[in-house]
Every structure is written in C-alpha cells, then in structure tokens.
Amino acid sequence: xxxxxxTLFKKIEEHRPRTVRxxxxxxxxxxxxxxxxxxxxxxxxxxxxxxxxxxxxxFEGIRFRxxxxxxxxxxxxxxxxxxxxxxxxFFYFLMTGEIPTAEQANEVVEDFKxxxxxxxxxxxxxxxxxxxxxxxxxxxxxxxxxQRESIFVKRYNEGMSKMDYWDPMYEDACxxxxxxxxxxxxxxxxxxKDDDQIAEDPNLDMGGNFAHQMGIDKPYDDVARMYFILHSxxxxxxxxxHTTHLVASALxxxxxxxxxxxxxxxxxxxxxxxxxxxxxxxxxxxKLGDVEPxxxxxxxxxxxTLNSGQVxxxxxxxxxxxxxxxYASQREFCxxxxxxxxxxxxxxxxxxxxxxxxxxxxxxxNPWPNVDAQSGVIQWYYGLTDWDFYTVLFGVGRALxxxxxxxxxxxxxxxxxxxxxxxxxxxxxxxxxx
Ligand code: CMX
Numbered sequence: 001x002x003x004x005x006x007t008l009f010k011k012i013e014e015h016r017p018r019t020v021r022x023x024x025x026x027x028x029x030x031x032x033x034x035x036x037x038x039x040x041x042x043x044x045x046x047x048x049x050x051x052x053x054x055x056x057x058x059f060e061g062i063r064f065r066x067x068x069x070x071x072x073x074x075x076x077x078x079x080x081x082x083x084x085x086x087x088x089x090f091f092y093f094l095m096t097g098e099i100p101t102a103e104q105a106n107e108v109v110e111d112f113k114x115x116x117x118x119x120x121x122x123x124x125x126x127x128x129x130x131x132x133x134x135x136x137x138x139x140x141x142x143x144x145x146x147q148r149e150s151i152f153v154k155r156y157n158e159g160m161s162k163m164d165y166w167d168p169m170y171e172d173a174c175x176x177x178x179x180x181x182x183x184x185x186x187x188x189x190x191x192x193k194d195d196d197q198i199a200e201d202p203n204l205d206m207g208g209n210f211a212h213q214m215g216i217d218k219p220y221d222d223v224a225r226m227y228f229i230l231h232s233x234x235x236x237x238x239x240x241x242h243t244t245h246l247v248a249s250a251l252x253x254x255x256x257x258x259x260x261x262x263x264x265x266x267x268x269x270x271x272x273x274x275x276x277x278x279x280x281x282x283x284x285x286x287k288l289g290d291v292e293p294x295x296x297x298x299x300x301x302x303x304x305t306l307n308s309g310q311v312x313x314x315x316x317x318x319x320x321x322x323x324x325x326x327y328a329s330q331r332e333f334c335x336x337x338x339x340x341x342x343x344x345x346x347x348x349x350x351x352x353x354x355x356x357x358x359x360x361x362x363x364x365x366n367p368w369p370n371v372d373a374q375s376g377v378i379q380w381y382y383g384l385t386d387w388d389f390y391t392v393l394f395g396v397g398r399a400l401x402x403x404x405x406x407x408x409x410x411x412x413x414x415x416x417x418x419x420x421x422x423x424x425x426x427x428x429x430x431x432x433x434x
Pocket of ligand 1: 044238268269270271272273306310311312313314315316317318319363364365366370371372
C-alpha cells in the first residue's frame, strides 16, 4: 500500500468515531433554520453539508485543510527549479490533512505517472465529436467514457462491505486524477491544434507534463501547478462540488460523479465565468479599436452590460464578501511575471472601477472579484488564447477537491442525499397567506 493510502486509512479510522458519536449522541443539535427566501433562493447559507477538506470564510476566503493559500504554498515541499509545489503533493495534503515530505509527495508523482495513460477508445470518442463541440463537453464526455474502468463498480458487483467503499473510490479517484490533465491536453490539441498530439514525458510531474503536452514552454508548468491548486476546492456548497457529492451519494462511481460535477462547472455563473471574462474584455477592446482604454470607458462598458440585464463576469460570489484570495494570488503572480502586460493593466483597471459600479447599482451582495476575473489574462499571456478552453483548466483543478471529498464521503458512510421539497401552496400556508 502506498504511503498516501496508508496515511489516508489511518486518518479514516481516526475520524470515523467522531462522525458516529455526533450522530449517536448529538444528532438532534440544530445547525440551521430554513427561511422561505432560502428555500426559493438556492439554499444560500443553509448549513447542511459536511466537509473537512476546505472551509470558506466570507471575509478571509478559502482555507485548505485549515491553511490559507499562502500558508499552503509555503508548507508544501518545494521542488528545486520550480516556483510552485507539485500538484501531487497537494493532493496528498487534501486527502489526508497532512503535509507530505518531499519523498511522500514524490511517491504520488510516480504513482500518478503509472496511472495517467489515456485509453485509446476515449480518444476515438472525442475524435468522433463535431469540431465545434465545446471543450467542456469533450472533457466531460472523456471522463464519462472511462466509466467502464471503475474499480468501485467492479468491487461493488463482487459484493463489498460498506466499510470498504472508500478503498475502490480512492483508486478511481487516483486513476482519474492522474489522467485528467492528459485528457485536457488531448482535448486542447484535438480542438485547436489539428489533433497534432504530443506524447507524454515520463520524467515530468503533472504540471510539467501538462505544459509539455499542451506544447507551452516554461514557466507554464508552474502556471499549471498554481492554477490547479488554486482551483481545487471551495468547500462543498458550490455547484461542481455539490453536484459531484450528490451524484456520488447514490453510490454512482467517481466517473459518473465527476462528469456530472464538470457539467455544473460549465455554467456561466460558475466556472465558465473565466471564459466570459476574457470574452467580455476582448469585445470591449475590439469596440475601442485604436483608442486607449480609460477608467471612464471601462465604467461605461460595465454600465452597458448591467443595463442590458447581464452580469459582470468574474465579480460577485454567493459566500465571499471580499476580494477572492484566489484572485489576489493570481494578481500577485501577474505583478511579478507580467506587470506591464497591457491586458493585465486593463484587468487591473476593471478591478479599480467594477466594485464601485456594482455597489452603486446595489444588487450584488459582493461587488469584489472572484477567481475567474484574473485567471484568463495569465493563460492569454502564455499563449493560450482559446478562451473557451479555460474552464477545462478549472475542471482539472476542481477534481482534486471533489474527488477527495467523495472518497471521504464513502469512508464516513454519508447516505444518499435527499432534501425535502414543499409546494408553493405549503409555503403560502407557512407564511399565513394560504
Ligand atoms: N454582475 C451583475 N449582477 C450581479 C453580479 C454581477 N457580477 N453578481 C450578483 N449580481 C446580481 C444577481 O444576479 C442578483 O440579481 P437579481 O436580484 O436580479 O437576481 C443580485 O445581484 C443578488 O445576487 P447575489 O446574492 O449577490 O449573488 P448570488 O449568490 O445570487 O450569485 C454569482 C453569485 C457568482 C452567481 C453572481 O455574483 C454572478 O452572477 N457573478 C458573475 C458570474 C461569475 O463571475 N461567476 C463565477 C463565480 C465563481 C465561480 O464559481 O467560478
């Protein structure tokens, strides 16, 4: 058994009695009352999900296993010649809550290398899709096509104790996680580079091999590492995490569950916002022609968007009430790597004016930028200008968190999810107007 799996098992055995005790001795303790606004309004703020993988504070932002983003980057083993840690070591941390040693992180790097071969039939499925298929559809279809590989299904059909569910779920999670960046690069080169594929490099970790298979030079390997880690997890209530968890709760395997979560990520109010940000910005620049962008012109364009009933992509959040630290982290990267890049300057100008405009409009509860407002400019700078691919990058990263979560869901025996619905007449009756 690998060190990661052994450590995970130890953590699971330590954790199980905590969940059992809460259920047995304190199951009636109330966490939330649900209002009519919450029932109609997307369950905002209803506290009814449990995860220990990450926690999102509205003002501080995300903590992975108790650590902020800077603390996470500082704690993970540094790799000589790299600015960012290996994604594989971060996966170890998310799964177990323990910072791996360099050796332990490297063990996951080597393990994932053995698992990352993309089956040929997946390539055939993707090649059969029309050329104008959205890359998120291709990414999701590629994941779903691999469902026949599920070890969970095989073991389940053989007859397996509930206590063992986590083991094949973990194996599926690792097999998938190892393949996702290879799948993403395949989709990219199929769709935008005439299917001119680049063979994987067995000497490289996930970030390095991804950059290599995308055909983008250094430091894109570090960009990929940073990007995948930053997008990994945002507690459990966001659409991609919640969907993956929900589907897995029916004991659907990791392939079914992740593909479903990726479909949720493909919505413009969620992960697709990163493509929308670039699309909005490029349309704005196109309209300007040779005219230099100014704050006044940006303000006008933002108002035009709002007045036409559309949202400003990359701004606002259901939980956050300040600038997203994932935005701040990418902004720091830009300030050190591309401070004078015109597109970065424009994105910074939007940051100067958009929050004020959203406040003036008075609708958005959070006028500050989220992760998606800053990510596209980095991709663009390194030559990845096909912005409809950006959400696939988000998807590779998000898988780190959601696959960890569904492994723990099985370890802790979380049941099939099934909230209760009411009719409108019932709400009226509860409100005393029925
Ligand atoms: N531009 C314009 N209006 C916005 C807005 C924005 N960026 N953010 C919120 N609003 C509006 C909402 O549409 C809503 O309007 P209605 O009352 O007419 O329905 C009102 O403000 C209140 O919304 P809220 O409670 O502040 O925000 P929600 O929790 O409902 O939605 C989110 C959150 C992210 C969907 C929303 O802020 C939004 O649409 N942002 C733009 C899209 C985006 O960047 N999404 C990415 C989020 C991060 C991610 O998941 O990747």
